[in-house]
Amino acid sequence: MNVTSRVRAGAVVGAVALALGAFAAPAAIADPPAAEYRTLAGAGSDTTQDVVNALGNVVLNSSNAKIIASYDATGSATIKTRATNCVVNRPNGSSAGITALAADVADTTVDCIDFARSSRGAKTAGSTLTWIPFAKDAVSVAVRTDSALYAAGAQNLTTAQLASIYTCNTTTLNGVTLTPLLPQTGSGTRSFFLEKLGLTDAQVGSCVDQTVQENNGVALNTAGDIAPYSVAQYIAQVNTKVSDIHGATDLIQVNSTAPYTSAFALNTGFTFTRDVYNVVPTAKLTDATIASTFVGSASKVCAATSTLTDYGFGTLGTACGATTITGNN
Template sequence: MNVTSRVRTGAVVGALALALGAMAAPAAMADPAAGDYRTLAGVGSDTTQDVVNALGNVVVNSSNAKIIASYDATGSATINTRAANCGINRPNGSSAGITALAADVADTTKDCIDFARSSRGIKTAGTTLTWIPFAKDAVSVAVRTDSAIYASGAQNLTTAQLKAIYQCTTTTLNGVTLTPLLPQAGSGTRSFFLEKLGLTDAQVGSCVDQTVQENNGVALNTAGDIAPYSVAQYIAQATGTVTDIHGSTELISVNGTAPLTTDDTLNTGFTYTRDVYNVVPTAKITGSTADATVVATFVGSASKVCSATSTITNYGFGTLGTACGATTIQGLN
């Protein structure tokens, strides 16, 4: 059977865990309260939603009012980012957030989205949007610790091995039938991971389940499950900084390099490291059309976001130093 059409019990359980954990989770885990319309509204990446939600609680203006309203990747079908005329479909993932931002820029009757959270870089060259880096992440792969895949000592895979697994040319490991998983379409983690394997969407094998929400370890519910996973999200979940849905999984090494340091923080020397971004309309940070709030919030290493280093590291990410807030990366989507 082609598993891409299969509904995974783990994904349902994970969604239930999120719902049940909502009351106990940190305040940064949810959309702004109904009617809390802040100056800058952002949507997009699942990977960075929690840290940007947390930044929304600490980034304030001169009147001590919160500036950033960050809306989760999943939840209600629609969200309202402004008091009027801004009821929009909720974007799930980096690409969906960037697409929604680009559409908002193109529609001169709308001003509903100010930035998109993204865990991937540009796909198409251009100048309409600017990718502003604010933290360092990495992507490893997760397996169940109670599986022979892990217990037999296969706690390291190479890029070549992972490529074969996701092309379905390697279907077993340590005697276990593999069931490789990929995040949903539009996920920045999905795009980044496939790029590192040298694969396009069209080259992903038919054995791969491509329906799971990213960074949900509970979805790995059989012995052969393997999935890409944000290292920062894994850290934040395992430490209880966010709702813990890493389940019975553990991150493994890739090409002989561990994703975590000995003190369980992000290994910035890991094989698959990446910057994560807040994407803004270029017109809002340059020339006569620049928006002073957007610039002060995101642009430069002294910006409000880049200065919130303790919040960034508390959510498992690494800091970028003087590279934080750079405005050199531009694209269309």
């Protein structure tokens, strides 16, 4: 089943969302307004786009002007980040954002992208780019609450079970034929999830639909659907801090740990936790605006803790803003 049919068929709001007020209007945060060119332009991860968009509204310079321009992972085919010349293909996902940033660094005739949003760490050794952590997230798996996969006593899977499902060795569970989903290629959530399962892209089974936009619960429209999902994104969607597209899904336990607490906050003790990053050119770490915005625990982004937690993320304390992770991709 393709992504379009999944989205159209799955527009159902679950009981969990109803109980938590899913029909409240979410904050309208997306691409910066046309012709509003801020100092730092970035794109990439779907998982962190909403929280970084929100940071763009609260991170200000000494003149109270907005510093961060964060462009969504999906939308128009291109984005324009400067008043002249900088029309670039819209990066969809962490890897696409990082690739666009690396290309910008390599091309000394342009300066169109200042940072990439990433929900994964560096893949290749090197020193061209620096991954600056700013918040804590986790990845669980979503299933429909009206499915036998969510029946009493079935809301827990182990790492080994998930690996077997995504290699298509386990094809049924609780009498339900499984239809596992993965986010699109280039997704940081996809990379992180497969890494935690001990799998490479080449080991993913032929039964897996690998075309779904990440963190879209509406795409889970049959009883056997199961997909990795950012816990922070799920919390933000159900709390309507962003557009609620969690559909009729809930996140289940992995290795008997819960993805969120009884207070509906990220469980930082969950089995699959990860840092999320803003990636910048290493050569620009000393740039005054980049440094004051991203670098160090006292940076403007790290200081915006209420925005981070409002969007479902955990804070990193003194580890926020570190510049120890480098790579080329």
